[in-house]
Amino acid sequence: MSEVILAQSAGFCFGVKRAIEMAYKQIENNEKTYSYGPLIHNKEVTGDLEKKGIAIIESLDDIDEGTVLVRSHGVGKALYDAVEEKGLQIVDGTCPYVKKIHNIVKEHHDLNKGIIIAGNSHHPEVIGINGWCENEAKMIETPGEASALELEQGAEYIVVVQTTFRQSRFDEIVEELKKKNIRLEVFNTICSATEKRQTEAVSLSQNVDKMIVIGDKKSSNTQKLVEICGKNCENTVHIETICDLVLNNFSKNDRIGITAGASTPPAIIKEVVVTMSEAFDNAVQNLEGSEEITFEQMLEDSLVTLHTGDVVKGAVIQIVNEEVSVNLGYKSDGVIPRGEFSNDPSVIPSKEVQPGDEIEVFVVRVNDGDGNVLLSKKRVEAQKGIEDVEAAYNEKTVVTGTVTEVVKGGLIAVVNGVRVFIPSSQVSNRFIEDLSVFKGKELDFNIIEMDRVKRRIIGGRKALVEKEISVKKAALFSSIEAGAKATGTVSRLTDFGAFVDLGGVDGLIHISEMSWGRITNPKELLKEGQTVEVYILDVDKEKGKISLSLKDRDMNPWNFVAEKYLVGTVVEGKVVRMVPFGAFVELEPGVDGLVHISQIANKHVVKPEDELKVGEIISVKVLEVNTEQKKISLSKRQAEAPVEEEVVAEAPAEEAAVTEE
Known part of the structure; x- marks a missing residue:
């Protein structure tokens, strides 16, 4: 007994089907419509459309009103310009x-x-x-x-x-x-549909005794199917309709394959399959009955059936104002509003998909009130993603999500289309004041709570961060030692110093270790995120503490004091601090000397503030240098003495005597 096998992708592709649907809609609306060239390469279809009032034209010269239907093959830009110039309406049936x-x-x-x-x-x-x-x-x-x-x-x-x-x-x-x-x-x-049709034709023609290719002689894709099948099956015949089929060329024991070009209507395909099946007493399962049926009815039968909640595939037709139109093979097109495209509000649909792209969508409503099918892409992502998230929750594995929002009390991260809430207490192992630094970033975390019914999914990074820090700390403490240099990033500033991330573990630079000179606030020298080179002062493995310094011990200014500040020389310095017994003068950053109250002036001074001001630049004479105790004794009075002695020398003898006393 013979076997008749019909290729799954035989017949109308979605682009052709879409153009024909547009044509019949124009007929239903009683609109005067002209097809610019044959709508598709199939005489049966174009003939039926002409009978119902859609005229085929090759030029706009003879029409001044009505609607121009662009064929599925598309046209050049010049036609769109000409239609606009003449004030005609246009229905674009170009395949996406x-x-x-x-x-x-x-x-x-x-x-x-x-x-x-x-x-x-x-x-x-x-x-x-x-x-x-x-x-x-x-x-x-x-x-x-x-x-x-x-x-x-x-x-x-x-x-x-x-x-x-x-x-x-x-x-x-x-x-x-x-x-x-x-x-x-x-x-x-x-076109992916073309590639699929040709791939099926190769496979089918290699496994049958005889091959039938149905399609218009002018159809390019049909001609290619004939060429492909002919290479694999020498008994390949090309027919346009059932009238071209010679049944005497087939026998009861033949295995017969049937495919059809993208412009071949389902009515013609069904007629051939039913005829072959009846002739050899072997009906094809997916094509039932052989009663006469109109082309419109057959087109309707070829359309898919949709229900709310279905997940189906479709091809993008166009994107207008970030609303995506999708051909589903249904009598109406589907629409994805921007809010239903992705859970990530920053995603721009026109940058993610283009006309012709095949996408999977969720049917929200079969009729949105305007005759369109309301679709959602983000719900498909969420359905698939929820399974991945649930598996991660059950198996306690780590997931990766992108932070899309900073909300009250935490963050919203999207994992495979699923929104996960990360409380602020679970973002890290320490308090983070400004959570906005995480927006747009990818984070690894665990799913610590999940309720599919309530759609309550909570993520946590705290334990993960602590574990990462523990591993990094162990590695760092095994290799770090006092006296070494290291490079780190300033992670946090306080009034008393700066914390530096050395690779997962923070060390502290006390404010006193930031400069050889005086600073009142770490922000004078550092800022968060800055890369710094530090010196390891001390490592306490038991307490997990690391003391750092920015000061190079080899460049300690006290190492050079004895050479730079010789006893008896006069130098300049800045008054930096007052004490009851004198004033401290900064000779250079990190090196201060004391001007004793008795060395401030050639007179009795009650308080240093009576003669000096903080910030004032003065000349002082070096009286003594003790590098071991880091002490320098200075004198302002003696630095000024030569000037005063010169004045005394010119004074009368009796005035000089009084001054000496």
Whole structure:
């Protein structure tokens, strides 16, 4: 007994189906509509549409009103401009996969890049694509033409390909183009539905005795199916309708494969399959009945059935104002509002998907009130993500999420489309005042609480951070030692010093170890996030404490005091501190000397403040230097004495005597 096998992808692709749906909708609305060229390459369909009032035109010259329906193959930019100029309405039936090529070509042509189109230069799709680069593209169909193509040396080119082109031949063309001295960017724009149909045709034709390919003789993708099947099955026949089928060429023991081009209506396919099945007493399971049925009814039968809660695949048609339209193979298109695209509010739909992309969506409502199907992409992500999150919760594994919001009491992180709340107490092992530093960052954390019914999911990093710190601390304490140098990052500033992250463990630079000079606040020298080189002063492994310093001991200014400040020399310094018994004067950062109250002036001084001011620059004479005790004795009075003695020498003898007393 014979067996009839129908390829799953046989017949209308979503782009063709969409264009036909648009045409019949125009008929239902009684709108005067013109199809610019045949809507698809199928005489049965275009004939039916003409009978119902949709006229086929090749020029806009003879029409001044009505609507122009753009065929699924697409047209050049010039037609859109002409339609607008004449004030006509337009319904764009261009296949989203083809529209994607238009956008690519226009974008790169505007950047002055050369355009190469792999495809049949006489095919309406290729002609339309060329119209988006001012008809300046170089069109090739074979590897030989690619090899012979003359291109500007070193120039930038892109190559796109007709959606129904054979993948293997396109690969060969690309290899030839890569041999040329040009900068080439390749866009593989072969329709995924075409690729799937051709792959199925290869497999099916290799495993049957006879092969039937159904489709219009002018259809490019049908011709390619015939070519593919003919290579694998010598008994391959190409028919347009059941009238072309010669049953005498088949026998009862034949294994028969059937496929059809993208422009072949389901009514024609069903008629062939039913006829073959009845002829050889072997009906195909998924095609029941053989009663007469109109084309519109068959088109309706070919549409998918949708229910609220379904998860289905569709192709992106367009993105307008960040609202994504999707073809689902249903009688109405689906719409994804921006708020339903992603759980991450920063995601911009137009940057994530393009016309022609296949995506998985959740059906929120079959009719949103405007006749469209309301869809959600983020709910699909959430459904898949919730399983991953639950598995992580049960297995106590770590998940990675992106922080999208800073809310009262914590953070919101998205893990595979699932929103997880991380309380502020669980963000780290220590209090973090400003949580906004985490926004937009990826964080690793555990799921510490989960309730799917209430959709309550809580994440925590505290234990994870503590564990990471513990590991890092053990590694650091095993290698660090006093006297060594290290590089770290200032993690926190306080009034008494700065904490420096040495690689998971913080060390403290006390304010007294920040400079050889005086500072009143660590912020005078450091800021959080700054990279610093520090000296290890002490390591207390038991208490887990590390003392650090910014001061290089070899550059201690007291090492050079004896040479720089010789006894008897006069130097300048700044008054930095007053005490009851005198004033301290800074000679340089880190080196202070004392001017005793008796050495401030050539008179009795009650309080240092009566003669000096903090910040004042004065001249002092070095009286004594003790480097061991880090003490220098200074005298302001003696530094000024030479001037005073000169004045005394010029005074009368009796005044000089009084002064000496």
